[in-house]
Amino acid sequence: MLVARGTIGYIAPEVFCRNIGVVSYKSDVYSFGMLVLEMVGGRKNINVEVECTSEIYFPYWIYKRIELNEELALRNIMDDSDREKIKKMILVSLWCIQTNPSDRPTMHRVVEMLEGNVETLQVPPKPFLSSPSVSPHSSPSH
Structure with a gap:
């Protein structure tokens, strides 16, 4: 691969930083x-129009909600079944976006996780490239 191509925010870190791993x-x-x-959140993974910087990077924002066992505050959740699926x-997506490629599941494993029970899934480590550790309810920082 001579030139990196793709949409910013969806390109794996190893594509632009070779010391993370190989493509x-x-x-x-x-x-x-x-x-x-992005589909689950109903918004792009980066929202530059928010005041609180912890909400700018959606994967970080949703990770903190899961980590603290807080309400996800997402639209279109009708019942407990929807809440469980989402x-x-x-959780599967957070495993997929691990910075180190060796920490990411294969697509075969992704399918198994999506077909399995949510109780069997562990919260993955926070991706290295995530935002700094601040509470999702903290005051705006500029």
Whole structure:
């Protein structure tokens, strides 16, 4: 690969930073995870129109909600079944966007996780490239 191509925010870190890893099928897993997070959140993964910087990077914002076991505050959640499906999609996506390609699941494993039970899924480590550790309810920082 001579030139990196793709949409900013969906490109795996190893595409633009070779010391993270090599470009492989795991790069596509990263892009898939970001796409699913955007679908679940109903917004792009970066929202520059918010005042609170912790809400700018959606994967960080949703990770903090999951980590603190807070209400997801997402639209179109009608009942507990929807809530469970969305939580499963978020957890799987967070595994997909791990910075280190070796920490990401294969697409075969992604399908298994999506078909499985949400209770069997662990919260993944926070992606290295995420925003600094601040509360999602903290005051705006500029």
